[in-house]
Amino acid sequence: MEPFVIAFLGGLLGALLMDITETYAARVGVSSGVNVALIGRWVLGWRHGRLRHADIRQAPALPAETAMGWAFHFLIGGGGVALLYPLLFSPLFTLPAGLAPIHHLVGGLLFGLATSVLPWFVLLPCFGWGAWGRRGPPGSDALLASTLSHLPYGLGVGLVMAFAS
Numbered sequence: 001m002e003p004f005v006i007a008f009l010g011g012l013l014g015a016l017l018m019d020i021t022e023t024y025a026a027r028v029g030v031s032s033g034v035n036v037a038l039i040g041r042w043v044l045g046w047r048h049g050r051l052r053h054a055d056i057r058q059a060p061a062l063p064a065e066t067a068m069g070w071a072f073h074f075l076i077g078g079g080g081v082a083l084l085y086p087l088l089f090s091p092l093f094t095l096p097a098g099l100a101p102i103h104h105l106v107g108g109l110l111f112g113l114a115t116s117v118l119p120w121f122v123l124l125p126c127f128g129w130g131a132w133g134r135r136g137p138p139g140s141d142a143l144l145a146s147t148l149s150h151l152p153y154g155l156g157v158g159l160v161m162a163f164a165s
Contacts, residue, residue, distance in 0.1 A: 003086040006164045007157060011082025014112070014156025015074045018149045025148055032119065032133060032149075033140035037061070039077075040069030042126060055128040057137070081118065082157045085111050104165060108158015109151060116150040 025031065042053070044062045053059055089107050124133040124142055133142025 003161075004083055006161055007082040007085045008079040010085070010108075010157035010160030011079040011153075012074055012156075013160055014082065014108075014153035015078025017152035017156045018078075019073075021152045022145065022149045025145060029139075030145050030148060031140050032124075032142040032145035033129070033137035034119070034123070034127070034133075034142070036069030036073055037066045038069070038127065039072055039123075040065035040067065042123075043068050043072045052126050053128040055135075056126075077118075078153070081115055085157050085161065102162075104158040104162035105155070106158070108154040108156070108161065110154065111157055112150045112152065112154015113147070115153060116146050119146045119150075 022031075038056050041059055041062050042056060044065055045051070045053070045059070085108070088111065089103075119142065120132050124136065124146075125131055127133075127136075129136040129142065133140060133146070136142050
């Protein structure tokens with residue numbers, strides 16, 4: 001199967017694992033303050049040229065923002081970002097077949113950790129919360145929450161890549 005298709009499917013699984021992790025992390029008090037409605041509000045604002053907010057929580061709610069947030073989270077944030085995995089790890093695809101699954105599990109975790117830079121330096125600053133979300137909602141810890149949730153995201157990508165190799 002084409003590595004990009006496999007990576008995309010892995011990204012979908014990774015996004016699901018990310019959501020499960022975020023749910024459990026929030027139960028023990030670790031939250032980034034981000035939710036799918038805010039993501040949808042941000043994405044829907046693009047059509048009006050609004051890429052950044054002073055604080056996205058103060059922006060008016062938009063119709064279908066939650067649906068847009070879920071679509072963006074899975075299709076772009078999950079599957080789309082995972083398309084980078086084969087590009088970054090393609091030089092290592094020539095490993096002996098027996099090492100490929102281990103390579104993808106470790107590679108997936110490293111990839112997930114690397115994707116933490118996206119919320120730290122793109123999403124959270126565009127929400128008006130600054131790098132690492134340091135001006136996010138009270139009680140949130142976006143640095144820790146993003147790191148914790150992106151590891152299972154990468155694991156999902158790695159698992160699907162390992163299973164397909």
